[in-house]
Amino acid sequence: MKWITFLLLVVCCQLYAQKKPSEKNMRAYLMAYFKDETHGLYFAISKDGYHFTDINHGQPIMAGDTIALQKGIRDPYIYRGPDGWFYLAMTDLHIYAQKAGYRQTEWERDGKEYGWGNNHALVLMKSRDLINWSRTNLEVDKAFPGLEDIGCAWAPELIYDPAVKKIMLYFTMRFRNGRSKLYYTYMNDAFTKMETEPKLLFKYPKDVSYIDGDITKVGKRYHLFYVPHDGTAGIKQAVSKKINSGYVYDSAWVDFEPRGCEAPTVFKRLGEKKWVLVYDIYSIKPHNFGFAETTDFKHFTNLGHFNEGVMKATNFSSPKHPSFIHITKQEAERLAKRWNLPMTF
Numbered sequence: 001m002k003w004i005t006f007l008l009l010v011v012c013c014q015l016y017a018q019k020k021p022s023e024k025n026m027r028a029y030l031m032a033y034f035k036d037e038t039h040g041l042y043f044a045i046s047k048d049g050y051h052f053t054d055i056n057h058g059q060p061i062m063a064g065d066t067i068a069l070q071k072g073i074r075d076p077y078i079y080r081g082p083d084g085w086f087y088l089a090m091t092d093l094h095i096y097a098q099k100a101g102y103r104q105t106e107w108e109r110d111g112k113e114y115g116w117g118n119n120h121a122l123v124l125m126k127s128r129d130l131i132n133w134s135r136t137n138l139e140v141d142k143a144f145p146g147l148e149d150i151g152c153a154w155a156p157e158l159i160y161d162p163a164v165k166k167i168m169l170y171f172t173m174r175f176r177n178g179r180s181k182l183y184y185t186y187m188n189d190a191f192t193k194m195e196t197e198p199k200l201l202f203k204y205p206k207d208v209s210y211i212d213g214d215i216t217k218v219g220k221r222y223h224l225f226y227v228p229h230d231g232t233a234g235i236k237q238a239v240s241k242k243i244n245s246g247y248v249y250d251s252a253w254v255d256f257e258p259r260g261c262e263a264p265t266v267f268k269r270l271g272e273k274k275w276v277l278v279y280d281i282y283s284i285k286p287h288n289f290g291f292a293e294t295t296d297f298k299h300f301t302n303l304g305h306f307n308e309g310v311m312k313a314t315n316f317s318s319p320k321h322p323s324f325i326h327i328t329k330q331e332a333e334r335l336a337k338r339w340n341l342p343m344t345f
Contacts, residue, residue, distance in 0.1 A: 006265055012052075019082070019083065019084045019085070020080055020082050020083070020084050021076075021272075021328055022034075022280060023268075023270060023326065025246075025328055025333060026326035026327060026328055026344050027047070027269055027270075027327070027328055027329040028040060028045055028046060028047050028327050028328075028329070028331075028332040028345055029045070029046040029047075029052075029267065029270075029325075029326060030044075030045055030078065030130075030255055030322055030324065030325050030326075030327050030331075030332075030335070031043065031045070031046070031052055031090070031267070031322050031323070031324050032044060032076040032077070032078040032322065032323050032324075033076065033319040033320060033321060033322045034064075034073060034074055034075070034076055034090075034319075034320055034321060034325075035060075035319065035320060036095070036287070036318075036320060038060050038062030038063070038064065038098075038199075039064040039065075039068075039071070039094050039096070039316070040061075040063045040072075040073065040074050041060055041061055041062040041063060041064070041067075041073055041075065041088075041090070042054060042056070042058075042059075042060055042061060042316070042319070043055045043056070043061050043335070044313070044316065044319075045274075045327075045332060045335060045341070045343070047295065047332075047337070047343075047345060049269050049270065049276070049310060050310055050311055051268070051314055052312065052313055052314065052315045053315055053341070054314075054315050054316040054345065055315075055316075055321060055335050055336065055338075055339040055341050056341075057315060057339075057341075058220060058315055058316045061339070062133075064094065065102070065209060067123055067125075067135055067137075068093075068094070068123050068137070068166070069092050069100040069121050069137050069139075069284075070091075070093050070094045070097055070101075070102070070103075070108060070119060070121070071094050071097060071100070072092075072093060072094025072096075072097060072102075073090040073091060073092065073093070073096075073123055073153040074090065074091040074093050074096070074129055074154075074155075074261065074320075074321060075090060075091040075154060075156070075212075075321045076088060076089075076090045076321070076323060076324050077089045077090070077156060077157045077158060077265075077323045078324075078325050079157075079159070079167075079323075079325065080325050081158075081160060082160050084306050085126055085128060085338030086124055086126070086127045086128070086129075086130055086338075087124075087158055087167070087191060088123075088124070088126075088127075088133070089102075089123070089124055089125075089151070089156035089157065089158055089169060089171075090122065090123040090124075090125075090154060090156065091119065091122065091123075091156065092116055092119055092121035092122055092123050092137065092153075093119040093154070095117050095270060096323040097167075097332070100270070105138055108120070112177070113151065113176060113177060113228045114151045114152075114176055115151045115174070115176070115177035117122045117152065117154075118151050118152055118172070118258050119152055119153060119154070120139060120140055120141040120153060121137055121138060121140060121141075122138045122140060122153055122156050122171070123135065123136075123292050124136040124138050124192065126191045127148045128180075128240040129334065130331060130334065130335055131334065131335075131338055132326070135294045136191070136193075138191040138192075138193065138205060138209060139193070140153040140194075140332075141153075142174070143185075143193065143194045143197075143198075144194070144198070144209065145196045146197075148199070149175055149176050150174065150175055150176075151171055151174045151175055151176045151178065152172065152173060152174050152180065153171060153172075153173055153178055154171060154172040154173070154180070154211065154236075155171055155172050155199075155210075155211060155213070155263065155321070156169055156170070156171040156211045157169070157170055157171065157213065157214055157215070157323075158187075158268065159215050159217070159243065161186070161243050162271070163243070163255075164186060164198075166186040166189075167186070167191065168184055168185070168186055168187075168189045168243065168244060169184065169185050169186070169187050169194070169203050170183065170184040170185075170213055170215070171183060171184075171198075171213075172211040172212060172213070173198060174209070179206070179207065179208065179209045180209035180211050180229075181200060181203075181204075181209070181210060181227060182200070182201040182202050182210060182213040183198040183199060183200060183246035184198065184201045184244050185197065185198045185199070193211065199244075199249070201213060201224075201244060201249040202224060202238055203227055203247075203271075204230075204249070205249055205314060206230055208228055208229050208230050209228075209229045210226055210227065210228040210229065210230075211226065211227050211229070211262065212227045212262050212263050212264060213225070214226070214264045214265045214266060215243070215345060216266040216275065218275070218297060219245075219278070220241060221239055221240065221241060222235065222239065222240050222241070222242070222247075223237060223239055223297050224238045224239070225237050225246050225264035225265075225277065226238070226256070226264065226267065227263070227264065227324075228260045229255045231261055232260055232277050233256040233260040233261065234253045234255045234257065234258065234260070234261055235250070235254050235261065235264045235277070235279050236251070236252065236254065237248060237250055237251060237255065237261075237297070238250060239253055239297075241279045243342075253339060254277065254292065254300055255277075255279055255283055255290060255291040255292065256282075256290060256300075256302040257279075257290055258290060259281065259284060260281075260282060260283040261279045261280060261281045261282065261283065262279065262280050262282055262321075263279055263280035263282075263320070263321040263322070264277060264278070264279045265277075265278050265279075265322055265323050265324065266278070267324035267325075267326075268326075270326060273295055274293055274294070275292070275293070275294055275295075275297070276291055276292070276293050276294075276303070277292045277293075277294065277300060278290070278291055278322055278324070280320055280321050281305070282320070286317055286318040287314055287318045287319065287320055288305045288306050288308075288318075288319075289305060289306050289311070289319060289320070289322060290302075290304070290305055291303035291304065291305070291306075291309070291311050306319075324328075329345045332345040333345055
């Protein structure tokens with residue numbers, strides 16, 4: 001009986017084991033984003049990587065006031081781990097919470113002491129199917145001694161570090177109203193807490209704030225795109241052979257915007273050796289994304305903005321701070337069915 005029980009457990013584990021599908025099995029692109037108007041989470045889907053359709057017809061799939069301590073989320077980053085699970089990491093912050101009636105003050109803490117948009121938490125979520133999600137509200141200021149006076153915890157992103165076999169969470173953090181910088185930490189397997197104290201990921205050569213890091217591994221190198229507040233905010237790139245250190249500063253700006261932009265992220269075109277750099281142009285109204293395509297991460301071709309070039313947003317406008325993953329035909333169909341989206345794959 002013991003052997004039968006053991007074999008049943010093995011079979012069950014195998015049935016429920018879920019590994020990341022290979023690129024050849026992917027059929028669509030999923031984009032996560034948010035809007036200032038709602039501080040909620042949105043998903044949009046694309047079959048070709050050019051035309052994106054909001055799966056809930058331009059409405060949030062999760063309301064920020066149901067999942068965040070500050071009743072609003074920003075900067076959603078979606079990631080598929082090597083275990084096949086889906087992960088979401090988001091900034092826990094509502095910049096209009098006073099106006100919305102969620103708090104009595106403009107910011108959570110005194111603005112003179114802690115700066116613009118001060119917050120202290122991140123929203124972490126995990127799912128097997130993109131429909132049902134577990135949630136953790138991670139209070140960064142309570143994670144380790146010495147973090148009590150952080151002035152912000154913004155724009156979290158995720159990447160798997162094969163050397164330590166852990167998901168690395170990296171994000172923007174500052175102390176009180178000081179300079180914002182990029183930090184990294186390793187998460188526990190349950191994706192509920194930090195296992196290591198945050199350390200500096202990259203050091204900018206000037207005494208300015210730098211935010212919104214995004215790492216893409218290509219071959220044996222890691223490409224870190226980020227936003228220095230060095231004059232007009234824009235996108236720069238640093239490259240390293242290591243995931244968490246050794247990034248080499250490059251003074252070149254890689255975006256095509258004359259005005260301020262932020263929130264860089266990269267996705268690969270399925271079946272091609274092409275990558276698309278996407279960034280949020282916060283300085284224009286209405287908000288829009290800029291797109292640049294590359295094959296070598298040295299030369300970038302300007303693809304313009306949503307609905308002003310080859311990139312199209314079919315049923316939504318004014319998106320902010322995107323992130324992207326590839327999904328399978330089955331996953332795309334499951335999302336379409338859940339949100340009554342008349343789309344086939």
